[in-house]
Amino acid sequence: MKKRVTLKQIAKELDVSVSTVSKALKNSEEISRDTKDKIQAFAKLYNYRPNNIALSLKNKKTKNIGVIIPDIVHHFFTTVFRGIEHYAGERGYNVMICVSDESFEKEILNMELLANGSIDGFIMSLSAETQEKNDYTHLKEVLGQGIPLVLFDRVTEDIECDKVILNDEQIAYDAVQGMIRSGKRKIALVTTEGYFNVSFDRARGYKRALEMNGLDVDKALVLTLPYKSEDDTVIWDFFESNDIDAVLCVNEIFAIKCMDVVQRQGKKVPEDISFIGFTNGILSRYSTPKLTTVAQHGELMGETAARLLIDRIENDLEGNHKTEVISATIIHRESTIN
Amino acid sequence: MKKRVTLKQIAKELDVSVSTVSKALKNSEEISRDTKDKIQAFAKLYNYRPNNIALSLKNKKTKNIGVIIPDIVHHFFTTVFRGIEHYAGERGYNVMICVSDESFEKEILNMELLANGSIDGFIMSLSAETQEKNDYTHLKEVLGQGIPLVLFDRVTEDIECDKVILNDEQIAYDAVQGMIRSGKRKIALVTTEGYFNVSFDRARGYKRALEMNGLDVDKALVLTLPYKSEDDTVIWDFFESNDIDAVLCVNEIFAIKCMDVVQRQGKKVPEDISFIGFTNGILSRYSTPKLTTVAQHGELMGETAARLLIDRIENDLEGNHKTEVISATIIHRESTIN
DNA sequence: TTGTACGCGTTATCAG
DNA sequence: CTGATAACGCGTACAA
Numbered sequence: 010m011k012k013r014v015t016l017k018q019i020a021k022e023l024d025v026s027v028s029t030v031s032k033a034l035k036n037s038e039e040i041s042r043d044t045k046d047k048i049q050a051f052a053k054l055y056n057y058r059p060n061n062i063a064l065s066l067k068n069k070k071t072k073n074i075g076v077i078i079p080d081i082v083h084h085f086f087t088t089v090f091r092g093i094e095h096y097a098g099e100r101g102y103n104v105m106i107c108v109s110d111e112s113f114e115k116e117i118l119n120m121e122l123l124a125n126g127s128i129d130g131f132i133m134s135l136s137a138e139t140q141e142k143n144d145y146t147h148l149k150e151v152l153g154q155g156i157p158l159v160l161f162d163r164v165t166e167d168i169e170c171d172k173v174i175l176n177d178e179q180i181a182y183d184a185v186q187g188m189i190r191s192g193k194r195k196i197a198l199v200t201t202e203g204y205f206n207v208s209f210d211r212a213r214g215y216k217r218a219l220e221m222n223g224l225d226v227d228k229a230l231v232l233t234l235p236y237k238s239e240d241d242t243v244i245w246d247f248f249e250s251n252d253i254d255a256v257l258c259v260n261e262i263f264a265i266k267c268m269d270v271v272q273r274q275g276k277k278v279p280e281d282i283s284f285i286g287f288t289n290g291i292l293s294r295y296s297t298p299k300l301t302t303v304a305q306h307g308e309l310m311g312e313t314a315a316r317l318l319i320d321r322i323e324n325d326l327e328g329n330h331k332t333e334v335i336s337a338t339i340i341h342r343e344s345t346i347n
Numbered sequence: 348m349k350k351r352v353t354l355k356q357i358a359k360e361l362d363v364s365v366s367t368v369s370k371a372l373k374n375s376e377e378i379s380r381d382t383k384d385k386i387q388a389f390a391k392l393y394n395y396r397p398n399n400i401a402l403s404l405k406n407k408k409t410k411n412i413g414v415i416i417p418d419i420v421h422h423f424f425t426t427v428f429r430g431i432e433h434y435a436g437e438r439g440y441n442v443m444i445c446v447s448d449e450s451f452e453k454e455i456l457n458m459e460l461l462a463n464g465s466i467d468g469f470i471m472s473l474s475a476e477t478q479e480k481n482d483y484t485h486l487k488e489v490l491g492q493g494i495p496l497v498l499f500d501r502v503t504e505d506i507e508c509d510k511v512i513l514n515d516e517q518i519a520y521d522a523v524q525g526m527i528r529s530g531k532r533k534i535a536l537v538t539t540e541g542y543f544n545v546s547f548d549r550a551r552g553y554k555r556a557l558e559m560n561g562l563d564v565d566k567a568l569v570l571t572l573p574y575k576s577e578d579d580t581v582i583w584d585f586f587e588s589n590d591i592d593a594v595l596c597v598n599e600i601f602a603i604k605c606m607d608v609v610q611r612q613g614k615k616v617p618e619d620i621s622f623i624g625f626t627n628g629i630l631s632r633y634s635t636p637k638l639t640t641v642a643q644h645g646e647l648m649g650e651t652a653a654r655l656l657i658d659r660i661e662n663d664l665e666g667n668h669k670t671e672v673i674s675a676t677i678i679h680r681e682s683t684i685n
Numbered sequence: 686t687t688g689t690a691c692g693c694g695t696t697a698t699c700a701g
Numbered sequence: 702c703t704g705a706t707a708a709c710g711c712g713t714a715c716a717a
Contacts, residue, residue, distance in 0.1 A: 013464075013492055015710055026688045031712055041686060056488075060464040062403045063710035066693050071400065073443070073465075081429050087420045094419070094446055103460060105411070105443050108432055122441060126351075126398040126694090127411075150394075155350055265633045295603045297635040353694060364704045369696060379702060401694035404709050464710090 014055040023051060065126075074318060075128035076106045077119050079136045079163070084261070084290035085307050086134065089161060092311020093132060100319050102129075111236070113138035117147045124150075130157035130318045135165065137236060141204045143167070157321040161314045162305075164206060171317040172332040173310050177207050180303050180337035181214025182221075184257055184285045187339065189222050191346040193255035193283060197230040197247075199267055200259045208259050211287070215257055234263060244270045254282055261288040265296050268344065284344040298343035310335050352393045361389060403464075412656060413466035414444045415457050417474045417501070422599070422628035423645050424472065427499060430649020431470055438657050440467075449574070451476035455485045462488075468495035468656045473503065475574060479542045481505070495659040499652045500643075502544060509655040510670040511648050515545050518641050518675035519552025520559075522595055522623045525677065527560050529684040531593035531621060535568040535585075537605055538597045546597050549625070553595055572601060582608045592620055599626040603634050606682065622682040636681035648673050 016034075020027045025044065033040045033048035034057070040048075065071040074097055078086045094104050105128055107119035116136045123131070131151065139145070140163060148168050152158055161173040188196055198215045201208045216226050232247045248271050258264035264286030271282050278284060278298055286293065289304035313333050320326070341347075354372075358365045363382065371378045371386035372395070378386075403409040412435055416424045432442050443466055445457035454474045461469070469489065477483070478501060486506050490496055499511040526534055536553045539546045554564050570585045586609050596602035602624030609620050616622060616636055624631065627642035651671050658664070679685075 016712090017710070027710090028689080028712075029687055032687090035712090039686065044686085058459070058463045059712095060710055062400060062409065062464040063693090064712090065400045066404050066695095066709090067711055069693070081432070082422065082425045084420065087425055091419050091446065094444075098445075103443055103445070103465065105441055106432075107436075107441070108429065121396070125396045126400040127441065262629075262633075269633070291600075292629060292633055295600075295607065295630055295634060354696095355694075365694090366696080366698095366705075367703055370703090373696090377702060382702085397696095398694050401709090402696090404693090404711095405695050405697095407709070 013060070014052075014057050015060070016057075019048065019051055019055070019057065023048060070322075071127060071129050072101055073103045073105050073128045074315070074322075075120075075123040075131045075133075076104055077109055077116060077123075077131065077133040078106070079109050079111045079134060081106075081108050084292075085162075085288050085305060088305075088307030089134075089311040089314070092308035092313075093315045094311075095308075096312040096315040097319070100315075102315075102319060109136040109139075111137040113142055113144070120147050120151060124154065124156055128156075129322045130159070132159045132161065132314045132318055134161050135163040137202075137205070140165070140206065141202070143204070157318055159314045159318045159321075161310055162207060169328075169330055171314075171321060171330050173314045173317065173335065174332065175207070175305055175310070175335050175337050177210035177337075178214040178217070180339070181211040181257060182218045183214075184303060184339060185215050185218035185255075186221075188255040188257075188283055188285065188345065189218065189224070191283070194224060195230070195251075195253050196224070196255040196257065197232065197251065197253045198257050198259075199232045199234060199263045201236055202233060211257070211259050241266065241270060245274070248274060248276075248282075256282060256284050258284065258286040261286045261290045261292050261300070261302065264300055264302075264344075265292050268296065268298075268300070279344050279346050283346055285339070289340050293340070293342065296344075301342045301345040302340050303337050304340050305337055306335050351398070352390075352395050353398070354395075357386065357389055357393070357395065361386060408660075409465060409467050410439055411441045411443050411466045412653070412660075413458075413461040413469045413471075414442055415447055415454060415461075415469065415471040416444070417447050417449045417472060419444075419446050422630075423500075423626050423643060426643075426645030427472075427649040427652070430646035430651075431653045432649075433646075434650040434653040435657070438653075440653075440657060447474040447477075449475040451480055451482070458485050458489060462492065462494055466494075467660045468497070470497045470499065470652045470656055472499050473501040475540075475543070478503070478544065479540070481542070495656055497652045497656045497659075499648055500545060507666075507668055509652075509659060509668050511652045511655065512670065512672055513545070513643055513648070513675050514672050515548035515675070516552040516555070518677070519549040519595060520556045521552075522641060522677060523553050523556035523593075524559075526593040526595075526621055526623065526683065527556065527562070529621070532562060533568065533589075533591050534562070534593040534595065535570065535589065535591045536595050536597075537570045537572060537601045539574055540571060549595070549597050579604065579608060583612070586612060586614075586620075594620060594622050596622065596624040599624045599628045599630050599638070599640065602638055602640075602682075603630050606634065606636075606638070617682050617684050621684055623677070627678050631678070631680065634682075639680045639683040640678050641675050642678050643675055644673050 016027050016030045020030045030048055033045045109116035145167050159171045164172045219226050264284050268284050276282050285301045287303045289302040293300035293302045354365050354368045358368045368386055371383045447454035483505050497509045502510045541547055557564050602622050606622050614620050623639045625641045627640040631638035631640045
């Protein structure tokens, strides 16, 4: 059990000063070949590594970035996280992660914890509760302290900072257009509560596509489901009491659940009803039939967010906030015609 | 943009010494009511928070734990992670996470990075490559430096440390027993390369159940698949050229893929072939038919691992390593009879 | 070529 | 009651 050695210990052992050791280990020209050799050999032997904490304190840079996401057992968020982690790693940054569990309180708690010096900047996606409350004082606080922040996916216009978002409105429009082109006319939308910016934007795209084609926007054809629910009866009733031939779902699970219900009702997918969902996750690839989905390119989102953040940490960008838009693409599978 | 205030700044502003401020903020009895009030009011106004990094340096405790997992877009690992995060949070710890991407090199890199003072202990699950190489010097290194380590799920007997594992052998045995009880006799195993301790243990349970019932262990009925592969032809051939009426799969994806193949071959699940998979993930709940699975209780594993680690960090346990076994349970769905 | 002194932010100890 | 000092581990400007 040889504990980690410090500069001081090496210095003492070799009977030189701490600064000599420090310089020698950085191969400084100031130090003679002889002492450098001696010190470097010793350091290697005892496997010296500078202490990150001490460096952080000295440099006022932790080389850590804090990520706060609403959920971790979640395909999209983990995909984004993977992108963040990869990119950050390449630029020498580590990642601390906190999960808000969709809770306003936990989001604040986590932010305050990390903001006390542990990280150089934040990447986050807002919790459901935060978007519902529409209260962003904790974000303003952090920004006010000069800590950079990048929001992704679940963002808000109330905060001025770098953002990475999907072209939600456009891709929803495209998706619906595609269904119309394949002959569908009675198109439903299955969505979450409207306070999610993403759901809101997707709904806008859905409506625009209908209007563009002279189709009515029928409120009865919009089903709003709670974020997490095991109860399928609402879905059952919705599809039983409405005449629907195509559905756009704002996430994968909703789509899978709805497909399951309509198939149990004896309808054929995609002939009778076609489906498109958001999030190109694992479910889509293995469902029956395989689900056509909107790929959000989470990994790219993550990389982009990390790039924006680290650029801001390392260069003094002074305002001048960017919003990068990731272009979604539609992955055609078996739940749509053609 | 009011930057974070330090003790020193408060001291200067109020014309007292740094130590007085420090004490006043901790409500020390040594300080007079008056000065305490004054200092506390000022601190509150400027929203003073002690700097984590400085505290870490002083206390030689970071209150961070490092988690290294092979993959993040992965139901089981994220579930475990959720358990870790929740439990750690309750005990005042933050989590730094690194992904090894199943790579030996990256695992070592990540460990070295975090071991340089950033964390008080590790929780990890070994990468595929590490298990294949069977080289654990980096783990020994870290343990040698006095940094506590808890392994979960993918563990090794070569390292002495706290561990959290599943009763893999037993639950595989139970699963196969159940299929035999329901009348199945020609039972296949679909597994990964044998260097995974979990696959190895599950195979042992599978064999024990067969032997216990006087059934032959037929090597032809064991299919070994690469960890990640898009090619289904091996699976197709396997089920075409063998007479099989039940299958135990060591993970969820394998099970879903195999079910898909045999159904395309015109067989009925579970009447002709029944399936049980490991990992009670999202796929199992939405597949057709819904998959009977072994629930690994990842969240509990995570909590347990975090508890073991933090206990070891905070108390000097001096060897005396525990291995906690989590009891898996079988979730019966539609892919098995009864 | 080497060493001294200082500062990063905090707390504990001891002196006043 | 309050303040000065040392220490955690490191790097660097400056002095010798």
